[in-house]
Amino acid sequence: MKLRLLLAASLVFGVALRAPAAERPQMANPSIDMAGHLRVSGEAARHRQTHRVSEKEFIRMSRQPGTVILDARSPEKYDELHVKGAVNLSFPDISYESLGRLLPDKKTRILIYCNNNFGEGVPAFPVKAVTAALNLSTFITLYDYGYREVFELAPLLDVETSKIEFEGRARVSR
Numbered sequence: 001m002k003l004r005l006l007l008a009a010s011l012v013f014g015v016a017l018r019a020p021a022a023e024r025p026q027m028a029n030p031s032i033d034m035a036g037h038l039r040v041s042g043e044a045a046r047h048r049q050t051h052r053v054s055e056k057e058f059i060r061m062s063r064q065p066g067t068v069i070l071d072a073r074s075p076e077k078y079d080e081l082h083v084k085g086a087v088n089l090s091f092p093d094i095s096y097e098s099l100g101r102l103l104p105d106k107k108t109r110i111l112i113y114c115n116n117n118f119g120e121g122v123p124a125f126p127v128k129a130v131t132a133a134l135n136l137s138t139f140i141t142l143y144d145y146g147y148r149e150v151f152e153l154a155p156l157l158d159v160e161t162s163k164i165e166f167e168g169r170a171r172v173s174r
Contacts, residue, residue: 037144044143051139052154058111059164061151067109068102072138081124081159081168083113091137099145106146112138113153122159124170 053061062069062085069086071078078088089102103110114134118125128134135152142150157164159172166172 040144041140044140047143047148048139048152051150052152053111055153055155055157055163058113058151058153061109062111064109067111069111069113070103070138072112072134073115077115077124077126079168081122081166081170081172084165084167086113091134091141094138094141094145096145099142099147103147107149108147109149109151110142110147111151111153112142114138117153117155117157118162119156119158124168125159 061067062083069083071082071086071088072091072094073082073088074090075088078086078090082088087102089098112135115125115128116130116133116135120127139150139152159166
């Protein structure tokens, strides 16, 4: 009898696991909105098309007053090596509060870069999957928080030959 009950329960549980998503109970969380994220990501992607800049333009813009270079990598990687003058706000720490402190004016020009802007073999810039490049998440997130003057370093560069200046614990031999 116990064996039959156990088998029946297993069968019912197995069928429930294979039920189509539409039949599964929805687990609502008003603090997480996948459909909204996808909508904003599409808007940000269209906006991004005109906000990607060359190395030369990145350097020129970085020298203009009021421009902030934002490095969203971990504090450890930032300390190891970063674009000279960049400020660090690690991606997981981006929030209304942290952005309000660091970038209170949403019209501030912000320059971003990530690991995938620099060639392989640089420990401070470990390469990520191209679809998971930090520039993508950072751009979308800043756009979602209302920042529209975000410009992304576009090319893949070699830290040894780039005209961008770097600072940190790691040495760049030029």
